[in-house]
């Protein structure tokens with residue numbers, strides 16, 4: 001399934017005409033040839049790596065969501081990528097927000113015009129000061145999965161609307177969350193009894209099948225468990241009105257996941273009158289929307305030898321680029337991702353012939369740490385040199401949000417577009433931006 005073929009993008013007079021005003025006021029953003037650009041690549045660090053965010057891609061994902069899961073309101077997981085323009089677009093589209101901290105809650109409320117009821121504080125283990133602040137900001141909906149949290153909430157926010165996070169099977173996901181969060185069904189009756197005793201209001205049940213879920217059928221069992229928790233709620237004297245199906249949605253498997261979810265909800269929640277269903281998607285909305293352009297700042301090749309072409313196992317040449325695992329590529333360590341570079345420009349040309357001889361190479365980040373390896377082995381053109389540019393697709397989820405400035409390297413900035421570009425067009429766009437950046441090439445090697 002390729003959404004590009006099936007979904008028509010709105011034209012300029014639709015949602016995208018509202019984007020430039022949304023972006024208005026950003027100190028670095030300008031409209032150039034119909035494309036919103038950030039002037040981040042001038043000055044002493046002219047070769048700095050940069051993201052291109054195609055905001056229309058986020059909108060496309062929203063259309064996909066609404067068409068496959070019309071009954072489920074997305075509460076975007078801010079942690080995944082708190083880009084201010086992604087948040088503003090999703091706010092304009094009526095999404096809710098899953099926040100994990102006071103900082104995220106403030107960022108969402110600062111957008112303006114967002115009722116606090118559109119926020120779920122979806123962190124089952126919160127600092128008491130955060131709970132108190134949530135109360136002050138009228139954020140009432142929050143998750144819990146343990147008794148201590150109930151005592152804390154009873155003191156700091158007795159009017160909270162609690163959502164019980166249950167444990168579900170997360171073994172089919174890249175990032176398993178069950179070792180840290182989620183109450184097993186066996187302890188649910190005791191938790192609900194304690195909530196009742198403390199006079200707290202529990203309004204529903206949530207779960208998370210793990211982030212990067214590659215087996216969409218797990219949603220069926222998760223919904224079955226949620227049903228069991230709903231029934232335990234009745235036994236404890238509650239009448240739940242909220243079902244939160246969490247995140248885990250992978251772009252390529254989204255339609256399948258939606259189908260399993262819909263069938264399971266039909267089976268286990270036959271009477272849905274008075275039931276609100278929400279989800280906490282993160283990765284699904286932003287992964288594809290961000291591409292990263294990196295500059296090759298250095299190369300190490302065997303001295304005085306002709307480098308062998310072809311697919312020798314051992315990388316012959318090492319390329320050093322200006323973003324790494326301490327920056328945007330932290331997703332390699334924390335999010336278990338594997339990335340594949342493509343050549344954006346070579347020798348000042350943006351047309352790299354398919355016949356270009358290749359060699360086994362490795363790609364490294366800019367820091368002095370040897371863990372900073374972006375690609376241990378990849379086929380790249382023999383003629384690739386310092387000054388050339390490498391691109392990386394699908395860089396929107398769990399990348400920039402966890403990037404550090406280790407070794408004094410700045411976090412890569414973002415250039416925004418609203419064009420509804422196809423993946424090939426985004427590549428061309430990256431190349432175009434790279435061409436506007438004058439970078440010294442090492443023509444002597």
Ligand code: PLP
Pocket residue numbers: 077080098122123177208210211212213246247248249280281282283284
């Ligand atoms: N909700 C919670 C509580 C999470 O911890 C996460 C990710 O860790 C998400 C939602 C978003 O998950 P995903 O990006 O897989 O959709």
